[in-house]
Every structure is written in C-alpha cells, then in structure tokens.
Amino acid sequence: MSMTHDISAPAPLSVQPPALPGLLVPVMAAGAGFSVASLYYAQPMLGAMGASLGASDASIGLVPVLTQLGYAAGIALLAPLGDRFERRRIILVKSLLLGAALLGAGLAGHLPGVLLASLLVGLMATVAQDVLPAAATLAPPEHRGAIVGKVMTGLLLGILLSRVASGVVAEQFGWRVMFIAASGSVVVMGLLLRATLPRFAPTTTLGYGALLRSMGTLWMQLPPLRRAVLAQSLLAIGFSAFWSTLALMLHARFGIGSAGAGAFGIAGAAGALAAPLAGRCADRIGTQRVARLAIVIALLGFASLLLDGMLPPPLQLALLAVSAVIFDFGFQAATVSHQALVYGLQPEARSRLNALLFTGVFVGMAVGGALGAIALAQGGWNAVVLLACLTSMLALWVRR
Numbered sequence: 001m002s003m004t005h006d007i008s009a010p011a012p013l014s015v016q017p018p019a020l021p022g023l024l025v026p027v028m029a030a031g032a033g034f035s036v037a038s039l040y041y042a043q044p045m046l047g048a049m050g051a052s053l054g055a056s057d058a059s060i061g062l063v064p065v066l067t068q069l070g071y072a073a074g075i076a077l078l079a080p081l082g083d084r085f086e087r088r089r090i091i092l093v094k095s096l097l098l099g100a101a102l103l104g105a106g107l108a109g110h111l112p113g114v115l116l117a118s119l120l121v122g123l124m125a126t127v128a129q130d131v132l133p134a135a136a137t138l139a140p141p142e143h144r145g146a147i148v149g150k151v152m153t154g155l156l157l158g159i160l161l162s163r164v165a166s167g168v169v170a171e172q173f174g175w176r177v178m179f180i181a182a183s184g185s186v187v188v189m190g191l192l193l194r195a196t197l198p199r200f201a202p203t204t205t206l207g208y209g210a211l212l213r214s215m216g217t218l219w220m221q222l223p224p225l226r227r228a229v230l231a232q233s234l235l236a237i238g239f240s241a242f243w244s245t246l247a248l249m250l251h252a253r254f255g256i257g258s259a260g261a262g263a264f265g266i267a268g269a270a271g272a273l274a275a276p277l278a279g280r281c282a283d284r285i286g287t288q289r290v291a292r293l294a295i296v297i298a299l300l301g302f303a304s305l306l307l308d309g310m311l312p313p314p315l316q317l318a319l320l321a322v323s324a325v326i327f328d329f330g331f332q333a334a335t336v337s338h339q340a341l342v343y344g345l346q347p348e349a350r351s352r353l354n355a356l357l358f359t360g361v362f363v364g365m366a367v368g369g370a371l372g373a374i375a376l377a378q379g380g381w382n383a384v385v386l387l388a389c390l391t392s393m394l395a396l397w398v399r400r
Helices: 024-037 043-053 062-077 079-083 087-107 111-138 141-173 175-196 208-221 223-254 258-285 287-310 313-343 347-379 381-398
Strands: none
Touching: 024 087, 024 111, 024 141, 024 175, 043 062, 043 111, 043 141, 043 175, 043 223, 062 079, 062 111, 062 347, 079 087, 079 111, 079 208, 079 347, 087 111, 087 175, 111 141, 111 175, 111 313, 111 347, 141 175, 141 258, 141 313, 208 223, 208 347, 223 258, 223 287, 223 313, 223 347, 223 381, 258 287, 258 313, 287 313, 287 381, 313 347, 347 381
C-alpha cells in the first residue's frame, strides 16, 4: 500500500498551504513556548509548594509526574484531532482550558486539588502539539525542517526558561502568583494564535474512534516512525531524570533554593540554538545522520557529569551548567531531526504522527522523572547521571 495517502481515510480534504506571513513563525514559536512552559513551572517550586501545603517530598513529587503523564495522555487522545477538525479552533479551546487549569493550581488550597490541576495542565498544554503540525503544514517542503526548527526553538525556550521564571517569581512573590500569571499568558497567546493563523482544512473525515485506531496502523506500517519514537523516548528519560532531580540535589548539596535551581534553565536554554541549526542540517544532509550525531552529543553531555566528584564545589556548579548546554543541545537537535523525519512520512496524517512521536517522548519524560527520583534516593546524584548515560547509549543503538 502506498505511503503517500492516509492509510485509514478517504482522500484528504486539504488544500495547498498558504504562504507564511512574516510574523506567523514567531507567533507560533511563542504560542508553543508559553503553552509547554506550563508543564515545568512547578519543578523549581516543589520545595515551596510542599511547605505551603504541608506535603512530604514524595507527595509533592507527584506534581511533575502527573503533569507529564497528563501531557502524554493529551497527546495520544487529543492531538490527533488536528487532522479531523479545524486547528485554530482546537488551539483556542485548549488554550482557554489550560488557562483555567493553571488558575486552579494557583488557587488550590490542598494537595489533592493541586494534583488534579496538574493532571489537567498536562492534558491541555498539548496545544503546543497542535502548533507544530500547523507549522509543518504551512512550510514549503524544502524549508520544512528549518521552519519546524524555529517553532521548536520557542517551545524549547519555553521548557527551559520556565524554570528560571518560576524560580524567581516563587522566591519573590510565592508559587501561587506564578501559576496565576501563567494562566493569563496562555489565554493571551491562544487568542493571538486564533487571530494570526490561517484556516486549516481537515485532512480526514474519520470519526474519533477510527482516528485513534488509525494511529495503530501507522505505527505498524512505518518502521522509521517506530525507531524515531523509541530513540527520542530513551533520550527523554535521561533528560527528565536530570531536570526533575536537579533542584533537590542542589538544595541538599549546595543549599541552593528555588531561584538558583531555576537559573540553571538559562544554561540549558543555550541549547535551544540547536533547533534551527538541526532543522537546516536535516533539510540538507538528512534527518537520520543529524539524529545520530545529536544523540552522541547528548551522551557526551551526560557523561561529562561523572567528572564532578573530582572537582571542588564551585567547579562542580560550572560543570553542571556546561553539561546542561551540551546535552540540551543534543536532545533538542535529535527532537527536531526526528520531527522532520516523521512529518515527511505521511503529510495528511501529521497530527497523528506528531501525537505518536510526542506520546513516546512524554511517557519517557514521566518515566525519567520517576526513575530519577528513585535513583537519587537510592544511589545519589551519580546514579541519576548513570541512568541518563545508559538511556542515551540505548537511543544511539536504536538509531544505529
């Protein structure tokens, strides 16, 4: 069966993509960044949140786990709707619901309320995964990698700088203010995206159940998709294990608080430069070669952290920052190259292909958060680093 048509649907209803207005790519990048940042605001604030709510470290540690699981579930169950319904409407509705969930987290008076709100934040933050296929659809084929890379830069900066912002705001004004401010930001971005994006014609008439079942067919019939998802998911385990345990390690070893932990996001944000670079390279030399090189870079970044025991404390902090730049660069370059690969497999199923890729990634993120906490508790910081190295080596083996 040809891979150039929707394997589970009638002929697509799409029309030729319109040209991209000058401000459209920056708006999409900002929209993706603000929405996905919602997943990470809590990480540097966990200590303050736990103290305020009277929750133990183990209990408050469920916040990032539930957020990542909610995101994975939202990608799997909601993101495919972009192939079936008009994307601008989906983006607006999910942005409004995300704003409501963040507001609920900021106003919740007890841990169960925060946990429920965290799960809903994860589900609705998947608006970022509606923006990415929109960018791929609007981009000319010869520049798809570069444009997706630019939008991914916004998304990745949102991930990394969210920790900086939340650490500072929580220390100065309290963690509730951060959630309330985040609520307003995603509503504003949803309205701006609705006003800026062109209309997208649906590419399938499949019902919801058939749409979800078609994802299984895509998975079985596209081996390059399976390899991309598995490799990126393995990298995500190490990435999440580092970032989800960093604040606890910094507090225990160096006495660094929320603002200091969040500031490490600045170092990681430098790695966001990888996104447009990887996109351009993927357009020129191929996605698989770029992905392999990116995984090697991430592995080197994680492995360099094993040297910290040989250094005095000030240099240990410097090593953490430099390593974060290196492995974030590799992780993000691998993400963009895998996206460019997946989006080219079957254009009329991009929302579903994107859903499969990022479901795997954020399941990996959730697993990494849980395994990182266990590794830190049982074996200390070196156990977290070894976990990240092992999963990166496995990703390289998958991508061989």
